[in-house]
Each structure stands twice: as structure tokens, then as C-alpha cells.
Amino acid sequence: MYDFEMIRPTTIADAVAALGDEDAQALGGGQTLIPTLKQRLAMPSTLVSLGAISEMRGVCMSDAGEVCVGGATPHAVVAAEATAYPGLAALAGHIGDPAVRNRGTVGGSLANNDPSACYPAAALASGALIITNTREIAADDYFQGMFTTALEEGEIITEVRFPVPEMSHYEKFVQPASRFALVGVMVAKFADGVRVAVTGASEEGVYRWTEAEAALSDDFSAGALADLTVSSDGMISDLHGSGDYRAHLVKVMTGRAVTAAA
Amino acid sequence: MPKDNSTVEGGIGAATTRREDIRFLTGEGQYTDDINLTGQAHAVFARSDVANGVIKSIDTTAAEAMPGVLAIFTGEDFVEVGGNPAGWLINSRDGEPMKEPKRPVLAHGKVRHVGDAYAAVIAETKQQARDAVEALEVEIEELPAVIDMASAIEGGGLVHDEIDTNICFDWGWIEDNRAATDEAIKNAPHVTTLELVNNRLVPNAMEPRASTADYNPGTDEYTLYTTSQNPHLTRLLISAFVLGIPENKLRVVAPDVGGGFGSKIYHYGEEALVLAAAKKLKRPVKWTATRSEAFLTDAHGRDHVTKIELACEKDGTFIAFRTETMANVGAYLSNFSTATPTFLHGTLMAGNYTVPNVYVNVKAVFTNTAPVDAYRGAGRPEATYSIERIIDMTARELGMDPVELRRKNFVKPDQYPFASAAGLEYDSGNYDRQMDKLEKMIDREGFAARRAESEAKGKLRGLGVNAYIEACGIAPSNLVGVLGSRVGLYDAATVRVNATGNLSVMVGAHSHGQGHETAFPQVVADMLGIEAASIDIVHGDTAKIPFGMGTYGSRSLAVCGSAVVRATEKIIAKAKKIAAHMLEASDADIELKDGQFSVAGTDKSVSFGEVALKAYIPHQFPIEDIEPGLEETAFYDPANFTYPSGAYACEVEVDPETGKVTVERFAAADDFGNIINPMIVTGQVHGGLGQGIGQALVEQTAYDSDGQLLSASYMDYAMPRADDLPFYQVDHDDGTPCTHNPLGVKGCGEAGAIGSPPTVVNAVVDALQSGGHEVTHVDMPLTPSRVWSAMQG
The missing domain is CATH 3.30.365.10 (Aldehyde oxidase/xanthine dehydrogenase, molybdopterin binding domain)
Known part of the structure; x- marks a missing residue:
């Protein structure tokens, strides 16, 4: 690491002000940022921890029946408290290991938008609303490619609102080393249709598999996917699996997610 | 000294819990990084980020001016000192000695692998040293990297300019047997050929x-x-x-x-x-x-590419094994790197079998990668993997049961000592008995029903078996001297009986997970008839211990433990003299039992503690006959290697949709000879199995064509975790004792890592074939993507 200042504001306003400094960097749970700093791959002058902002922590229900998760809420809390949305709670409860789940936050995960992270699949499949200190962004508009989002410089995710589907499941096939998703698929069935979000597979980051959504909206069963094919174009190809393999897994994991959800 | 003779509580055969674990588990261990000396400065190394390059210039001016910087070293500072040598001199088939380029303290002139250190900064703090390393102005002209062994042999660039080849040596074992082996294979009714990779591992x-x-x-x-x-x-x-x-x-x-x-x-x-x-x-x-x-x-492990042939009669009787191996030694020769692919590998290429012809050819190859050297098993896993994979393939080709094919060719119990076709003399073993035990442990009869259950769940199930032999207790100095070793491989122990009757035992072996601090006292306690708790092991400090060769190759108990026995025998002999004097009897009439020295046939006795006290307070002592004090040293050089052996089996499930392999059951029937502490032995087997299954399923070391290590962190290098591993059935009772060391012990530290990789791969191939896939081999690690790809044909 290089030397840096560390501050822990207790209000969103103070955090936003602190992030106005050049080279200041927001710190969520640090599960990506801290290893990056240890490798000396980043050199922020100030780390602005969001962990002490109480209004950004916790899980509650909105009047509209959405599960509302504070941006600085650790995965373990979501796993334990998002009982109204079992598919989300299960996803959160299988991210990383207990140490990761007690440090990592939903806001941090979504802001980073790692192409193999789990939370982006949850947000996109749920049609979640990402709320920042300045605005509300629909999940469909938020994810803009690997490690790229709609967030502006210094913008903080303060809350994420997850509409609760009738049925849902996240099926993850882990990369053997990191245990991130080699391919992860979140399926969410709402009254007005099915949403399918895929993480881990695409060079563009998380995406919706719209053909599967259409097929599953007509017939919510794994068999509905039988005639669909997934192209390996644009799929990640690396040490752990070729693009062909990932494309194949997208269909397998989607089918398994549907079966588990139904 | 079989365990059943022990009458001492906590002696030989007792499953004593490890005393050293208390300090490890409570954070009281004292590791090197825990040692902080007054006034210490910190070193940080500048390491190459290219695999091959010419160091054009290193300008230290700016770095020297950085806060806290005390000194900067480059390769230039070590030109006058010696290189770090290889411990074994291997001669090529043509009699030429191996190529042995200098391995300098810091790279000079060229960097030869990513991570090769070319400079070091010493500063007041580690942070300052790291800052200064970044301030070094370095010009390195990158050259094409030599990564793949086949192309390294064929030409391309040179890893070392001063030698005109990337081949360190081209070794034949046994060269005189080559023609006969070639002839036997040419005339054989059945020959199976397999090309395989023994994957590189990061320790x-x-x-x-x-x-x-x-x-x-x-x-x-x-x-x-x-x-x-x-x-x-x-x-x-x-x-x-x-x-x-x-x-x-x-x-x-x-x-x-x-x-x-x-x-x-x-x-x-x-x-x-x-x-x-x-x-x-x-x-x-x-x-x-x-x-x-x-x-x-860190020196990596394995990294062999092998072509193996097994020739046999139509009935499965083995005629010959022949192998051609390329062994990666990386950019420099690490200390054991030339012994590992040769004498620790080629000499085991007859396996557990009466095969009459064996010929092994190994080309050691320099590449622009980290040095490769011995890693748990060191050469024997590579031998076992090649042999046991091809036996399985031969069994399929002949339509024979893989267990029966092995049994047909096993060395039988009445054939010991057995001279193997690869040049070793096995002293003891009973491979059929291990296999009998294994078939019961794995419940082979119940496999068909379990396979049916798996298939009902949409999974493929396979059963794999394996038999292994290895050579431990390295090594007879006379023998290894002939084989090219530049050192002896004896070990040493000093037993010091203190005046108050407790003991310090200084050993040349080093314990870094093996449990010596618990097991060695069990031996001494057993011999003296005193409680193990009064005996402490001292190790790891050249100022305290006699000159020993340390711990590797499962040698600690077989070699150093034998030195402990010899030293303790000397203690007993002297103590008997002292007791005889105290009891006014003849030395020859003194018996030692349960910590008491007594005059045979009388009720006169003195305790061990009384004798110890007398040795150090020698009043009325016959100083003309006996020196005061009670301390003895012994050096022990073994007469032969020891030959642990065993039979392993596992059952795997393969998910045909994803290629994911899960190990459902694993049984290990080992013969380690006599056992000092069965609990520690079980732990050693468990650890070895974990690493072997890790090699088979998940551990993947990958360099790209530029020599960048793709699996350079735990984000990409998978270590086996608890949920990758099954509950093991292990059995090491009733071994055949080693015939040439005083404890009859063979060594258990590496067996699990040696026997398990072929077991797992054999099981996966069995599973895939049961699903109708015409897959005869998949290279390790059998990651989901590789298994899935194999199923796609």
C-alpha cells in the first residue's frame, strides 16, 4: 500500500463532501479495493469509509413491498434479514466466505460491477432501483459493461430497492479458485413476466438473457429452454473455461435456477 | 521394535496428541517473521516483470536518495561470490555431465523468469524499501521467452547464453537396459501408449x-x-x-x-x-x-510431460515399461532439481510389479519459468502417475479387471528382497494384502448399486484404483554417492540426559508440520521406560543440534529416528554401567525395564532418575572406568531406501452437464511398516491426500507464451478446500516392517500425494466411459471445463 488518509463520516452529506477532494476514494467493504491497494495498483489520497453511515445500513420493507437494502449493508445482514425475498437472501448468503460476507456490501459490489460478482445478477433480474445521493437509477440503465456503471464520480449508492418476485433462484457455478461465479444466473418470475440475469459469462458484464425471459414467461419450466442456444460470441474465455463452456453453462444454470425456483 | 511390545504409556504405538499444536493453535508459535531484532532494517527485492531480458542498466541514484534507504544491491555486487549449486550431478546418456549454469544471488546481465530478483533495497522500514524499489531506474530489453518445453528443446531462444542448449541433461535409466527394453516392446503382443502431463504445482x-x-x-x-x-x-x-x-x-x-x-x-x-x-x-x-x-x-513442483508405453502378454503379464519424459527445471537449477526427475523418479518406474524390462529417458529442460524442484513426493508421484494411468488403460484395452491386472503382476510376499528392473532392492511389502484390504474398505461389491443411485440422479459414477510404491528414508550415502549426490544423506541425534532425569534430544531432522516433537519422544520414552512428557526435542538450530540433513523425502523417522535409537542405545549402555556400579553388580547383569535398572534375578534396582543424578553428581564414581555425564550422539546412515507402498481407491461423481467432479469416497490402505504414532500418521495421510486430490482436480499453474504466470494468486490458483474433499477411510495397520532400520519404519509423509492423483483420474475416466464417452485420458487438473471439453469429444 501507499500511505493514505482514512475518514469515517457518519452522514451521507459528509461522505459526499469528502469525496469531492481530488483522489479521494469511497470505501465500502473493501473486498476489491483493499487487495488493489495492497498490490499498489491504486493510490488514493483519502479513503472515505461508508461503513459508519447508519442511514446506509440495514434491510427494511417499503410501502410498495420492495426489499430495501442500505448501500453499506454487508451481505451477511442481507442473508439473515431479507427474508421477504428468499432468492436474494440465498444469493447474499453464498457470496464468498463468512469473512467476505461480513465485510462486503451491496453498494460496493454494485459500484464495482465485477463481471463475475453475484449482486449485479440480483439487481438486474429483480429490476431493482439503485438509489444514490443524487438520483434513482433503474437496474436496466445502471450496468454499462464490465466494471462500468452509470455512477458519476463521487456518487454513492445509498440504497437498493428490490421488487420481490413471486419465485426466484440464483444458480451459481463457481470458478474453482476464486469461487466467484464462473457463470451465475438469477431467475425472477414476476406477475408480468420473467427476468433472467447472467453474471460471470460475458465480456460485457452482467446481462439479461431476453430469449430465455420470453420462453420462461410463457412456460416457467426448464423445458422451455430446450430449443434455445447461447452463442459463445463475446463470452469470457480464460484459464477456467472457454467461451463455449461458459455459453453452455448459461443454459444449464438457467435451467437449474428455474427448476429450483419453481 | 514393533508397537505391540510397548509397555510404556505414551510410547511407541500411542496415538498421543501433538504437543506442539498447543502453541500453534494458541498463536504462541515463533516463526521467522515473529523474530524482530533490535535495529533491524528491511529488504525488498526488485523483481523482473518479464520472463527473459537483458539488463541494460540499473540506475540507483534516485532510489538511494529516498527516505530511509540504507543500501542498494544489484547483481554486480555478487559477481565475485559463488552460485547456488545443484546437489546432484547427473550425466547424460553420452556420458557428458549436465549443464550447470550459475545461479547467482541476484540476476546479473539477464533476468530469466518473471520474479527473478535483480536488485534489493535495504531501508529503515519495509514501506520505504518498497518505495525505493519503485524509484529504481531500470532498463531491461525484453527477449522472446522460452516457455514450452518442446520448443525449448527444438531451438528458439536460449535461457542461458553460456550453454548452447536448453537441455540440462538427457538421462537414460538404465542405459544398458535400453536395447533389451526396445526389443521386448517391439516383439510384445500388446503395447499401450499414453502421453500425459504431470501438472506443475505451486507449493x-x-x-x-x-x-x-x-x-x-x-x-x-x-x-x-x-x-x-x-x-x-x-x-x-x-x-x-x-x-x-x-x-x-x-x-x-x-x-x-x-x-x-x-x-x-x-x-x-x-x-x-x-x-x-x-x-x-x-x-x-x-x-x-x-x-x-x-x-x-518458490520452487514449483512436478511439470513433466511424458510418453509411456506398457508392453504385455495377451494375458496381461507385463513385459516392459518405457518412458520418455521432458522435465521442466525452470530458469535455474534448484538444489534437488536434478535428482527429482532422475533418481527419485526413474528408479521407481517398475512400480509394485515384476516387470522384467524398464527403460526411462528424461530430458531436463531449461525454460523462462520459476525453478522447479522436489514437492511432496518428488519424482515418485510422477512415476506412480505414469505407471498407474497406463495400467488402467491397458486393463481397458485387454478387457481385464484393473485390480486383477495389478495383482497378476505384483511382487509377491515370498519374493523379498526383490531386485526391481529399475535398479532398486525392495526389502519388504505385501501388495496383495493391501489390495485385499482396499477392496473391503471401498466396498467394491457395492459399487454397482452406488453407480445406479448416481445415475438415477443424472450423475456418472466411476471407481478408480491404484497401487503405489515409493522410496523414502533417503538415503544410503554410498548409494546416492554413486548416483551423483554431492552430499551424504545420513542424519544425527544427540540424547542429553539432564541431572534431574529429564531429557533433551537434539535432532538433525526439522519439524514443520510432521509432529517430531511428539513422535520422537515416544521412541525414547519407550526405550528408556520413562514418560514421554519428560523428553523434549530440540531442532532447527545449527548451534544446538548435531549435523543432520533435515526433513524431506519422508526421511525423519526412518533416518533421524534411527539415529535417535542408536544414541539412546548408547545412553542405555552407559546408564547400565552406572547402575551396575551403584548396585555393586556386573554390567551384564543389569536389566532395564519400566525405567528401573535392576540386577537380574534380584530385587535390587535403581531408577533411571537416580542413575541420571549419579552421572552428574559423581561422588564415589568410578571415574577411571566411566566418564561423568550422560549424553550421547549417533550418526545413522541407512543401508537402503525404505519402501512404503499401498493401494488406494476412490469413487467420483461427474456431473455430465457441467463436467464437475466430486470425490465421493476415498480409501487408502498403506504399508508404512511399524507405526510410532498412528494419529500423526493418519494426519500425514490426510494431508497428502488433500494435496494429491488438489493436483488431480484443481491446482493449475499456467504461464502464458510470454512467461507471465496466469495463476499467480488465489484468485486463479485453486487450492483444495474442505468441501472439495471427502471423508477418508485410511488404514495403516499391520504393515510389513522395514528390514534394515531399528524401528522397522518406512515413512508416511508423501504417500497420500503419491497415490491419489492416478486414483482420481482413473475414477473419472471410468465414470466418463460409463456414460458412453470414449475418453481414455484427461490431463490434470480435471477442472470442470476440461472434463466437459473431454466429453464433447
Whole structure:
């Protein structure tokens, strides 16, 4: 690491002000940022921890029946408290290991938008609303490619609102080393249709598999996917699996997610 | 000294819990990085980020001006000192000695692998040293990297310009048997051929390497605290080859060491650097590797590419094994790197079998990758994997049961001592009995029903078996001397009985996970008839222990333990003399039982403690006949290797949709000879199995064509975790004792890592074939993507 200042504001306003400094960097749970700093791959002058902002922590229900998760809420809390949305709670409860789940936050995960992270699949499949200190962004508009989002410089995710589907499941096939998703698929069935979000597979980051959504909206069963094919174009190809393999897994994991959800 | 004779509580055969675990589990261990010396400075290394390049210039001016910087070293500073040598001289088939380019303390002229250190900064703090490393102005002209072994042999660039080839040696074993083996294969009714890769592994000891050097200008004495499996060997290498520090001026301390698996046998340049820096600065200098440095610079393991042929009669009787292997030695020769693919590998290529013809050819190849050397098993896993994979393939081709094919060719119990076709003399074993046991443990009869259950769930199930033999207890110095070893491989122990009757036993072996502090006292306690709790083991400090060769190759108990026995025998002989004097009897009439020296046929006795006290308070002592004190040293050089053997089986499930393999059951029937502590032995087997299954399923070391290590962190290098592994059934009862060491022990530290990889791969191939896939082989690691790809044809 290089030397840096560390501050822990207790209000969103103070955090936003602190992030106005050049080279200041927001710190969520640090599960990506801290290893990056240890490798000396980043050199922020100030780390602005969001962990002490109480209004950004916790899980509650909105009047509209959405599960509302504070941006600085650790995965373990979501796993334990998002009982109204079992598919989300299960996803959160299988991210990383207990140490990761007690440090990592939903806001941090979504802001980073790692192409193999789990939370982006949850947000996109749920049609979640990402709320920042300045605005509300629909999940469909938020994810803009690997490690790229709609967030502006210094913008903080303060809350994420997850509409609760009738049925849902996240099926993850882990990369053997990191245990991130080699391919992860979140399926969410709402009254007005099915949403399918895929993480881990695409060079563009998380995406919706719209053909599967259409097929599953007509017939919510794994068999509905039988005639669909997934192209390996644009799929990640690396040490752990070729693009062909990932494309194949997208269909397998989607089918398994549907079966588990139904 | 079979275990059943023991009458001493906590003696031989007792499953005593490990006393050292208390300090490890409560955070009271004292590892090298825990040692902080007054006034210590910190070393950080500048390492190459290219695999092959010419060092054009290193400008240290800006770095020297950085805060806290005390000294900067480059390769230029070590031109006058020696290189870090290979411990074995191997001759090629044509009689030419191997190519042995200098391995300098710091790279000079060229960098040869990513991570190769070309400079080091010493500063007041580690942070300052790291900052200054970044301020070094370095110009390295990148050259094309030589990564793939086949192309390294065929030409392309040279790893070492001073030798005109990338082939270190081209070794034949046994060269005189070559023609006969070729002829036998040519005429054989059935020949199976298999090309396979024994995958490169990163050792991943939990504790990264670390070294702290201290220099005393008043006495010109150095102390090196370092993560070593063998402090005397490290001292010898530094003194006799590298820095020339007189041995009597260099103390090497290897305190608690958090795992080695071979990677901490070797002397590394960082040790020499901190010693030189400590002298220059007259201050202690400390270095602790980061995990990234461990990935890039610890000696890796395995990395063989082999073509093996098995020739046999139509009835399955083996006629010949013939192999051609390329063994990657990386960019420099590490200390055991030339022995591992040759004498620790080729000599085992007859396996457990009466095969009459064996010929092994090994080409050791320099590449622009990290050095490769012995890793848990060291050559024997490579031999076992080749043999046991091709036997399985032959069984399929002949339509024979794989167990029956092995049994048909096993060395039988009445054939010992058995001269193998690969040049070793096996002293004892009973491979059929191990296999009998194994078939019961794995419930082979119940497999069909379990396969049906798996298939009902949509999974494929396979059963794999394996038999292995290995050579441990390295080694007879006379034999290894003939084979090219530049050192002897005896070990040593000093047993010191203190005046108050407790004991300190100084041993040349080093414990870094093996449990010596518990097991060795069990031996001494058993022999003396006293409680083990009164006996302590001292190890890891050249100032305290006799000259021993350290711990690797499952040698500690078989070699050093034998030295402990010999020293304790000397203690008993002297103690009997003292007791005879005290009891006014003849030495010959004194018996030792349960810690009491008594005159045979009388009720006259003195206790061990009384004799000890008399030795140190020698009033009315026959000083003309007996020296005061009670302390004895023995050196033990074994007469032969020991030959642990075993039979392993596992059942796997394969998910045909994803290629994911899960190990459902695993049984290990081992013959380790006599057992001192069965609990520790079980733990050693468990650990070895974990690493072997890890190699088979998940551990993947990958360099790209530029020589960048793609799997350079735990994000990409998978270690086996608890949920990758099944509950093991292990059985090591009723072994056949080693015939040539006093304890009858063979060694258990590596067996699990040797026997398990072919077992797993055999099981996966069985599963895939049961699903109608015409897959005869998949190279390790059998990751989901590789297994899935194999199923796609």
C-alpha cells in the first residue's frame, strides 16, 4: 500500500463532501479495493469509509413491498434479514466466505460491477432501483459493461430497492479458485413476466438473457429452454473455461435456477 | 521394535496428541517473521516483470536518495561470490555431465523468469524499501521467452547464453537396459501408449519464505533465521558454495516453520542477500516474502510431460515399461532439481510389479519459468502417475479387471528382497494384502448399486484404483554417492540426559508440520521406560543440534529416528554401567525395564532418575572406568531406501452437464511398516491426500507464451478446500516392517500425494466411459471445463 488518509463520516452529506477532494476514494467493504491497494495498483489520497453511515445500513420493507437494502449493508445482514425475498437472501448468503460476507456490501459490489460478482445478477433480474445521493437509477440503465456503471464520480449508492418476485433462484457455478461465479444466473418470475440475469459469462458484464425471459414467461419450466442456444460470441474465455463452456453453462444454470425456483 | 511390545504409556504405538499444536493453535508459535531484532532494517527485492531480458542498466541514484534507504544491491555486487549449486550431478546418456549454469544471488546481465530478483533495497522500514524499489531506474530489453518445453528443446531462444542448449541433461535409466527394453516392446503382443502431463504445482506453504540475518562485528559471526527444512544443509550451501562464510561463523536457525512440502529444502538467494546486507550495514536485515513473491519464486513442483508405453502378454503379464519424459527445471537449477526427475523418479518406474524390462529417458529442460524442484513426493508421484494411468488403460484395452491386472503382476510376499528392473532392492511389502484390504474398505461389491443411485440422479459414477510404491528414508550415502549426490544423506541425534532425569534430544531432522516433537519422544520414552512428557526435542538450530540433513523425502523417522535409537542405545549402555556400579553388580547383569535398572534375578534396582543424578553428581564414581555425564550422539546412515507402498481407491461423481467432479469416497490402505504414532500418521495421510486430490482436480499453474504466470494468486490458483474433499477411510495397520532400520519404519509423509492423483483420474475416466464417452485420458487438473471439453469429444 501507499500511505493514505482514512475518514469515517457518519452522514451521507459528509461522505459526499469528502469525496469531492481530488483522489479521494469511497470505501465500502473493501473486498476489491483493499487487495488493489495492497498490490499498489491504486493510490488514493483519502479513503472515505461508508461503513459508519447508519442511514446506509440495514434491510427494511417499503410501502410498495420492495426489499430495501442500505448501500453499506454487508451481505451477511442481507442473508439473515431479507427474508421477504428468499432468492436474494440465498444469493447474499453464498457470496464468498463468512469473512467476505461480513465485510462486503451491496453498494460496493454494485459500484464495482465485477463481471463475475453475484449482486449485479440480483439487481438486474429483480429490476431493482439503485438509489444514490443524487438520483434513482433503474437496474436496466445502471450496468454499462464490465466494471462500468452509470455512477458519476463521487456518487454513492445509498440504497437498493428490490421488487420481490413471486419465485426466484440464483444458480451459481463457481470458478474453482476464486469461487466467484464462473457463470451465475438469477431467475425472477414476476406477475408480468420473467427476468433472467447472467453474471460471470460475458465480456460485457452482467446481462439479461431476453430469449430465455420470453420462453420462461410463457412456460416457467426448464423445458422451455430446450430449443434455445447461447452463442459463445463475446463470452469470457480464460484459464477456467472457454467461451463455449461458459455459453453452455448459461443454459444449464438457467435451467437449474428455474427448476429450483419453481 | 514393533508397537505391540510397548509397555510404556505414551510410547511407541500411542496415538498421543501433538504437543506442539498447543502453541500453534494458541498463536504462541515463533516463526521467522515473529523474530524482530533490535535495529533491524528491511529488504525488498526488485523483481523482473518479464520472463527473459537483458539488463541494460540499473540506475540507483534516485532510489538511494529516498527516505530511509540504507543500501542498494544489484547483481554486480555478487559477481565475485559463488552460485547456488545443484546437489546432484547427473550425466547424460553420452556420458557428458549436465549443464550447470550459475545461479547467482541476484540476476546479473539477464533476468530469466518473471520474479527473478535483480536488485534489493535495504531501508529503515519495509514501506520505504518498497518505495525505493519503485524509484529504481531500470532498463531491461525484453527477449522472446522460452516457455514450452518442446520448443525449448527444438531451438528458439536460449535461457542461458553460456550453454548452447536448453537441455540440462538427457538421462537414460538404465542405459544398458535400453536395447533389451526396445526389443521386448517391439516383439510384445500388446503395447499401450499414453502421453500425459504431470501438472506443475505451486507449493503454497501457509507461511511464506522469510529470512532475517544478524551480524556481530565483534566476533565476525552471522546468524540467519530462515524458513528452512534443513538448517545445516542451508549453512553448508552458503558456506561452501555461495558466500564462503566459514561454517563455524554462521549459525542457521529455522524456528517454527509453517509448512514446506519441499519448497523450503532449498537455499535461495534472498538468504545470501540478507546475510551480505547485515554485514555491510552492521545491522540485522529482515525479509519476508509476500504471497505474490511466493507464487513467483518458490520452487514449483512436478511439470513433466511424458510418453509411456506398457508392453504385455495377451494375458496381461507385463513385459516392459518405457518412458520418455521432458522435465521442466525452470530458469535455474534448484538444489534437488536434478535428482527429482532422475533418481527419485526413474528408479521407481517398475512400480509394485515384476516387470522384467524398464527403460526411462528424461530430458531436463531449461525454460523462462520459476525453478522447479522436489514437492511432496518428488519424482515418485510422477512415476506412480505414469505407471498407474497406463495400467488402467491397458486393463481397458485387454478387457481385464484393473485390480486383477495389478495383482497378476505384483511382487509377491515370498519374493523379498526383490531386485526391481529399475535398479532398486525392495526389502519388504505385501501388495496383495493391501489390495485385499482396499477392496473391503471401498466396498467394491457395492459399487454397482452406488453407480445406479448416481445415475438415477443424472450423475456418472466411476471407481478408480491404484497401487503405489515409493522410496523414502533417503538415503544410503554410498548409494546416492554413486548416483551423483554431492552430499551424504545420513542424519544425527544427540540424547542429553539432564541431572534431574529429564531429557533433551537434539535432532538433525526439522519439524514443520510432521509432529517430531511428539513422535520422537515416544521412541525414547519407550526405550528408556520413562514418560514421554519428560523428553523434549530440540531442532532447527545449527548451534544446538548435531549435523543432520533435515526433513524431506519422508526421511525423519526412518533416518533421524534411527539415529535417535542408536544414541539412546548408547545412553542405555552407559546408564547400565552406572547402575551396575551403584548396585555393586556386573554390567551384564543389569536389566532395564519400566525405567528401573535392576540386577537380574534380584530385587535390587535403581531408577533411571537416580542413575541420571549419579552421572552428574559423581561422588564415589568410578571415574577411571566411566566418564561423568550422560549424553550421547549417533550418526545413522541407512543401508537402503525404505519402501512404503499401498493401494488406494476412490469413487467420483461427474456431473455430465457441467463436467464437475466430486470425490465421493476415498480409501487408502498403506504399508508404512511399524507405526510410532498412528494419529500423526493418519494426519500425514490426510494431508497428502488433500494435496494429491488438489493436483488431480484443481491446482493449475499456467504461464502464458510470454512467461507471465496466469495463476499467480488465489484468485486463479485453486487450492483444495474442505468441501472439495471427502471423508477418508485410511488404514495403516499391520504393515510389513522395514528390514534394515531399528524401528522397522518406512515413512508416511508423501504417500497420500503419491497415490491419489492416478486414483482420481482413473475414477473419472471410468465414470466418463460409463456414460458412453470414449475418453481414455484427461490431463490434470480435471477442472470442470476440461472434463466437459473431454466429453464433447
